[in-house]
Every structure is written in C-alpha cells, then in structure tokens.
Amino acid sequence: MREAVIVSTARTPIGKAFRGAFNETQAQALGGHAIHHAVNRAGVELHEVEDVIYGTASQQGSSGFNTARQCALRAGLPVSVGGQSVDRQCASGMVAIATAARQIIVDGIDIAVGGGGESISLVRNEHRNTYRSQDPWLSKHYPALYMSMIETAEIVAERYGVSREAQDAYALNSQVRTAAAKELGRFDDEIVPMASTIKTVNKDTGEASYREILLEQDEGNRPETTLEGLKALKPVFKNGQQIKRGACITAGNASQLSDGASASVLMEAKAASRRGLSPLGIYRGLAVAGCSPDEMGIGPVFAVPKLLKQHQLKVDDIGLWELNEAFAVQVLYCRDQLGIPDELLNVNGGSISIGHPFGMSGARMVGHALIEGKRRGVKYVVCTMCAGGGMGAAALFEVA
Template identity: 40%
Template sequence: MTTLQQAYIVAAKRSPIGKAPRGMLSHTRPDDLLATVIRGALAQTPTLDPAAIEDAIVGCAIPEGPQGLNVARKGVLLAGLPDSVAGVTVNRFCASSLTTIAMAADRIRVGEADVLLAAGTESMSLVPTMGVSTSFSPAIFDGDENLGIAYGMGLTAEQVATRWKVSREDQDAFALRSHQRAVAAQDAGEFSDEILPVEVTRRLPDLAAAAQSGAADVLVAQRRFTLDEGPRRDTNAEALAKLKPVFAMRGSVTAGNSSQTSDGAGALLVVSERALKTHNLTPLARFVSFAVKGVPPEIMGIGPKEAIPHALKLAGLTLDQMGWIELNEAFAAQSLAVIRELGLNEDIVNPLGGAIALGHPLGATGAIRAATVIHGIRRRNLQYGMLTMCVGTGMGAAGIFERM
C-alpha cells in the first residue's frame, strides 16, 4: 500500500483586485496577469529551480477569449518558465482555483508529483460574465426539474433569501460590515503579505499631439497598483438602503449587498515533504482537506452548508477548531444563510471583509482567498483556516489549511 505524502504551500501571492469593467486591471489581459502572479510566487521561493515545477493547474470560470486556449499553458510560457512546465485549465466556476489547489495536493499526496503550481485568473472586464456565446440545452426548459440551471446568480440569491428568511436589512448590514472590515484591514496593512503590486500600463491617444501634427501619437502611462479597488469608505446604511433590487421586482438583493464584478489572479506553489528538503523550502501551510457537494441549482448559494461539514469530517476536525473562515461573499443573502445554518462564529468569518467589498474575480477567487487565509492564520498565530464558497449550477466547496 502506498503511503500518502503531505502537501504543503510554500508560496501564495495574488494581484490586487480591480473593479470591472473600468478599474485598474480592465485593460490587462488575464494571461499576462497570470504570468505576473506566477513570477511573484516564484520570487517567494528563490531556492526553487522553476524547472522542478511539473505542471500548472489554473482555474478560470469563463475560459474564453483572452483567457481561452488553455490559459494555464499560456501563462506558464509568458511567465518565462521552462518549456518543460505543462499547464491545464480547470473550470468549476467560482471554486475553480480552490479546486486547482486540491488537485495539486492530491497528485502530491499519491506521489505523482513533488512541485506543482496552482493558480487562477479571471478578467470580468474583458470576458462577459455569461461568456461570449452562451448556449443552454433546450432540455433545461422542458418542465421545472432543471430550470434552475438557467437561473441567473442573483435570482438564486433571491431564492435563498426567501427560503432562509434573510431580510433586506440584515443583508445591507452584512454588506456594510464587509466594507468596514476591508477598509480597516487595508489601513492596517493586513494584505501586504499576500498582495503582489502590479505595474499597469495604459496606452492612450495623445490628443494634443494629434491636434498639432495630425499623427496618431500614443501616450504610455504606467501606474503601480497595490490595493484592492472595491472597499468603500463612504458607504453607509442609508446609502445601501436606497439601492433598488436588481434581480426581482420585490426582491431584497441589490448591487450593494452582492459581490463586485472584478479582475484578478492568484498563484500558489504546492510541494511534497521531499521537495521541501530537496529545494530548501519553508512551508507556509499544509493543505489538510477538500470537499465539494452539490445542491439544487436554484439555491446554489447554500452550497457551503453541505461542503463544510464534509471537509471537516475528512480532516478529522471540528468547526470550533477553525480560527479563520473565509466564506466567499457571492451575496449577503447566501452568506448569512450559511452562517446561520451552521452556526458559524461571525467574528472569525471574513475578518478582513469579503467579496462584497473586496471583489470576486470568479475563477481566480479561490487562489486569491487561499492566500488571504494562509497569510492570515500565520499572522495571527492560528492553527487552522478554512476557505469555502458557493458555486454556480448548485455546488459548494471547502478547503482547510493548517499553519506551519
């Protein structure tokens, strides 16, 4: 019988999150951004020869257009890694890059690899949320059985709010707290360990020069992007209460209590114990367990309620052993429903704010928030942290990390 190895995280870096469609990263290609965070992760491990990386597993929720054509392999090559480093793109919607971490850990545990890259990238500015050419099977609309597959995410949040009796007032209060925590975290420098500053280049027409010479001159502007754009210092309960529902006429889900459309990328290096010794690497965390469970598509937001207990069972741990829970805030409605169903301690859920304030670049969110958990439990000397999220078409995913 093969003895399973442990899987360790030795690097975890992410870009700042840009607002879509007109934020700092709105003109940055997702394959270029992926290459940037890959280089950032490698810079954390100077003793590791990049040629030792055996594969790159990259999450992307809408792998089309500039993030299509196997964006994983493109990102690897653009990052300057050796041709020997392969790449594969994985799509599990919002849990895409949490799944890539789990897949990398699995291969290491069974001895198939010693050094793997797990990452995610998403540009919601350059690729529409529903993709370039969305197509549903006509069978989905034959009766009500599978109709939830075609529900927009906002409508599923309305379904959860109704079934779990989550009020508009509670959703808005949750959203406000997300912004307040995120702003406080930025002010305290809580994200400095995980964020990789990104140099953003913009090419704009030089109208003044063109007026004089008639030539189509271009201005090249460069800016250093260092902080997530989403958190709002000026938001308050009154402003949130004025927003109208956007998914149902008499609903409670608004733009203010929903996650922001965003652009971003994150990358982690996952290695075996053998690789730690061979390459003189220091582990940040151990990947403990992963679980994914399905729920009815029309209430997809409740997915973490099913995934969290299973991840805990696989780890042989209990909920009260978690020191940090990163619950992706797709919507305040589903976040509160999960918190109440499982009795989660709200003090440790998203202590630095969540996607309502920080943003949610779909397939990149797992890698981004994993970096938050890993650096967070190290900074606060906590033993275990969990990352969990709901997933489109009715799923929930959860992964557990242990500080080393």
C-alpha cells in the same frame, strides 16, 4: 506518507471590472504575473515547476484554449512545464490548489503551482455573449441551471427569510473590516503591484484614451460606505415568477465584478524541508457537494459538514473561516446554519468589499487565510464557497 505544503503565495491587486486598472489587461498577463512572483517567492527555479493547475470560470484565448497553459508561458515558465485548466466556477482557484496538492501526494511530483484568475472586463463585453449556450434537455429538466446568479440569491433570501436589512448590515461590516485591514497592512504580504494600461471612454464623444498605471492595492473597497447609502440602493433584479416579494439584492450587498489573479507554489513537505523553506500551511483535504441550482449560494452548508466529517473535526476546531461573499444573503444563511462564529468569519472582509474575479477568489482566500491564520496562531483554517450550477466546495488547511 507524502504531504503537500504551500510554500508561497502571490496575487495581483484586484481591479474593478470594465472601468478599473485592468480593463485592458489580458487574463494571461494577470495569471502570468501571479505565477511568476509566487515561484520567485518560493525560491525555486522556473524550470523546477512540474505542472500548473489554474482555475477560471471563463476560458480565455483562441477557442478558449487552456488558460493554464497560456498563463504558465506568460509567467516565463519553460515550454516543458504543462498546464491544466479547472472550471468549478467560483471555486475554481481553490480546486486548482487542491488538484496541485493531489498531484504531489498521489502522483509523486515535487513542485506544482495552483491558482486562478479572471478577466471579467475582457470576457463579459459587447464582443462576447455573457452566457454559454443552453442544452435543450437541461433547459427543460433543470431550468434553474441557467438562472442568473442574482436570481438564485433572491430565491435564497425569500426561501430562508434573510432580510434586506441583515444583508445591508453584513455588507457594511465587510467594507469596514476590509478598510481596517488595509490600514493595518493585512494584504501586503500577498499582493504584488502590477503595471497596466487602463482604457477610459469619454461618455460624451465615445473617444477612447489610454494611460499607464501601477496598481498597488485592491480597487474595490469603499470605506465611505454607510448603512443609509446601502439602504438607498435599488435592487438589481427585476422580479420574475419565482420571486413573490420585493427584490433585495443590490450592488451594495453583492460581490463586485473584478479582474485579478492569484497563485501559490505547492511542494512535497520533505522537499521543502530539504530546501530550508518555511511553509505557510499544509493541504489537508477538499470536499464538494451539490445542491439545487436555484439556491446555489447555500452550497457550503453541504460541503463543510462533509469536509469536517472526513477529518473528524467540528466547527469549533477551526480557528479561521473564509466563506466567499458572492452575496451577503448566502453568507448569512451559511454562517448561521453552520454555526460559524462571526468574529472568525471573513475577518478582513471578502468579495463584497475586496472584489470577486470568479476564478481567482478561491485561490486568493487560501493564501490570505494561511497568512492571517499564521498571524493569529491558529491551527486550522477552512475556505469555502458556493459555485454556479448549485455546488459547494470546502477545503481544510493546517497552518504551518
């Protein structure tokens, strides 16, 4: 039976949206950088890649034209290599890796790239509407489908009794874990530094200036964070009819808007063995599930049991968990409902402290979980996340 193995992973550092190092860098350049270096690390020739599957929550380019194809060409892959874009919102990058794996297992190709990325800076700006147009029928029958993600997080907090205090404490722990991990070099094996031009606007004059920069590490971590500082932050959401008590989602206990990209090279296991490659891990499966759009953050509660049942595993069989930190509230609820040990969850922090380029995060989490899982000597890792519209996705990998 054919198996798909991950033989390399590479990503950009993560830049802060709008004011960070990549605020003038195209999504295609970010994706191209990650893909090019992942292929180089795998030791395969550019023309040997048979397909590129790339996840993004916002297609970028002329008429939203297939970001995957554009990133493949930007990476230097020949025109003979195809590209397929995937949109499952925040699960896009991980689903792209799973899709690439299926191409290998089912369709018989030997080498594929799976990854994802996002340029929030160049999509959510004054030149482009943040939200897609709404279908009238869906607006009437499923109005929560078009809720802001912050409002869905507020609903989860209220509906399931997750306190502001617990959210802030979790957010602080994420910052602390990431700071410690950076000091120990836990992200070094996945990041490839990237040069860019950063745009700065003078607040007084409105004049823009540009300077060259080399980003070597993620920009999002705030090691100086304190619990007192988090408590002092005001909620972002202004109460609506659905929120009966005070709002609790702040800039401190929610993921950061960010820019970045990540990619992994997948290969058929026997083909990798013939080349003498040592894989990071083996793709074992993906499960997705839907939930009510107004509480989209709890999607993993439905996707994870489905995944574990498919593979006859239990929570205790998993040595490491990555659960995307869209909001502290949904991580806490999912962790407690699923019974995930805190010491095995997001051990080096997550999107609250690292950053969250929507299409990138799932791909980044897979690469990081495999590297960290190998360092710890665990057998299985699970990556899971909620996704806009009311969904959860979870993927199982065996560490090689």
